[in-house]
Structures are given as structure tokens and as C-alpha cells.
Amino acid sequence: MSARTVERHHLVLRLAAALERAFPVIRFFGVAAQQVSYLVEVAADDTAVRRPAADPRRGAPGRWRPPGSRPARSGRAAAPAAAAHQDA
Numbered sequence: 001m002s003a004r005t006v007e008r009h010h011l012v013l014r015l016a017a018a019l020e021r022a023f024p025v026i027r028f029f030g031v032a033a034q035q036v037s038y039l040v041e042v043a044a045d046d047t048a049v050r051r052p053a054a055d056p057r058r059g060a061p062g063r064w065r066p067p068g069s070r071p072a073r074s075g076r077a078a079a080p081a082a083a084a085h086q087d088a
Helices: 009-022 027-050 075-087
Strands: none
């Protein structure tokens, strides 16, 4: 999830746009909508910078492997191979 959705920036942007549409004669709401949009982007960027970098291994266990490594065997596939080694 991005910072924009977690911090509900879309709600602030919609409110500013609604006020601008509701009162088109009042210039303040037009300028405020532009400034709010800018400040929301700055806040989202600031949050993204503060958040630690995502580890490519997190969120997708078993999918990410270092280059040159072999895929790990799942429990089901490893069981017959282990049984074959025990018989030998």
C-alpha cells in the first residue's frame, strides 16, 4: 500500500476539489485546491522517504532467490526423494 492510500490523501484532495466546484466564484478555494494537491504530494513523498526500503524477499516467500541459486523443493516434492534415499 502506498502512503497516499494509508494516510487517506485522496479524501483531502476530494474535499478540496468539492469546495472548489461548490464555490467557483471564491478564488480562495481554487488556490487552496492547488496548494492542497501540492502539499499532499510532498507529504506522501516525505512518508515514502522515511519508510525503510522494501526487501524483495518480503511479501513473496519462496519466489525470490539470489542469482545462481537453485529453487528450494517444497515439502511434497522432497518427501519421495527422501524416501528413495532411505531405501538405498
